[in-house]
Amino acid sequence: MKGTLAQWRSYERSAQLLMVNQFTINLGFYMLMPYLAAHLSGTLGLAGWLVGLVLGVRNFSQQGMFLVGGTLADRFGYKPLIVAGCVLRTLGFATLGLVDSLPALLAASAATGLAGALFNPAVRAYLAAATGDRRLEAFALFNVFYQAGILLGPLVGMVLTGVGFRVTCLVAAGVFALLSVVQIRALPARGGRAERDRAAGRHTGVLAQWRGVLANRSFLLFSGAMTGSYVLSFQVYLALPLEVKRLGGEGPFGTAAVAALFAVSGLSTILGQTRVTRWCKARMPAGRALAAGLLTMALAFLPLLAATALPVPDAGPGRWALAAVPPALSALLLAVGTMITYPFEMDTIVRLSGDRLVATHYGLYNTFCGIGITLGNLLTGAALDASRSAGLPALPWLALPALGLACGAALLGLHRTGPGHPTAPAPPLPAVPAAPTREFAARTAIRHTCVTPPSLRLVPLGTLR
Secondary structure, eight states: OOOHHHHHTOOOHHHHHHHHHHHHHHHHHHTTEEEEEEHHIIIIIOHHHHHHHHHHHHHHHHHHHHHHHHHHHHHHHHHHHHHHHHHHHHHHHHHHHHOSSSHHHHHHHOOOOOOOHHHHHHHHHHHHHHHGGGHHHHHHHHHHHHHHHHHHHHHHHHHHHHHHHHHHHHHHHHHHHHHHHHHHHHHOOOOHHHHHHIIIIIIHHHHHHHHHHHHOOHHHHHHHHHHHHHHHHHHGGGHHHHHHHHHHOOOOHHHHHHHHHHHHHHHHHHHHHHHHHHHHHHHHHHHHHHHHHHHHHHHTHHHHHHHHHHHHHHHHHHHHHHHHHHHHHHHHHHHHHHHHHHHHHHHHHHHHHHSHHHHHHHHHHHHHHHHHHHHHHHHHHHHHHHHHHTTOTTTHHHHHHHHHHHHHHHHHHHHHTTTTTOOOOOOOOOOOOOOOOOHHHHHHOOOOOOOOOOOOOOGGGGGOO
16 A cells, blocks of 8 residues: 555646546445445336436436547547546535435436536546656556445445435535545646647547547447446446346345455456556556456356356355355456456556547547447346356356457457557647748749648557567
């Protein structure tokens, strides 16, 4: 812990603040969101489909607006979008605790989702800009603060919800209100106007920005390959808890075993992230590290696959061990895989962007990953149902490793053959030059010159460590 704090102090003040902000953001979010469904269905008595609608609106408004949030951050600066997101989430969380009508609940849920779309790309782009050549290590440390908030938030929320869900909402809103004030006063301005009109006196429209990002083939290929990592890591929230409940039941043991999954994942990241990143950086280039992370995630489901070959005891310690130990090992391996990939992943996005429109790239990347998680959850759920009805319990634990191996192989392919190098230049963005001088106008009236933009050079992921 002392080493983590010493590393944190070694960064400039804005980077330190962003890391603490992310811890506080996750603390406020996770002290409320795990208990929202129970409030909607229990206290307010909403039907199950209405609960799903309220929660779905939040997810859709966040995933669907990431690109817009990133674009706005590049145009107006990172700080305004971070502050705007925190203010909007303050209003959304307070509203969730104070209203009981469906339209108001939907509006509040949409506001909390939009808030995340505003500040998430901006925070990551700001951190990348503030830490420069140290951004790989900075993102590793950022993930420690990120996971600490996820780990502590539900515990605080459990205590507050014991008093009343409205108290939880108002405390969470107060956390974001305080965060807004601190950032207004202490966070320096950075970025904006599409990086000062690309530092060349030129103006680029929003659609031209998007066309330029979408033309970045290296970035798109990398995003597609990495989407599988999010599908796999998300199973700590879906497939692993369902497996624990299937074998351990819905009673106190099942609840405790599910909580242990999150504790294993969060604590291992807090204790091991910076060490894992340091070890990987010293021994392998970015492309190989990313592939190694996907391979580790694929291997994470082997304990569950092996468990399907064992007879399931009717009750007692044997059944409890089978319900708790393999999923916990899987959660640990998923956490290790994420520790390997996350800093290299965040760093690679910056490199693929060519340090231009970084927040827009992060926004589009988050959108891709959100779509991938949604589709992955649908297919995983279908595989779980099919395995139970067909008496093939190994089916999901074969399909998920296959996905990890396929995505890992794709990353190795990008690393070896070209598309996806972290320093591959982004394609030039269309731009409108500043108003020409009279001398320039006179010359161009006589002679027009057509310049063909340089083509995108695709080089291997691994040539830059």
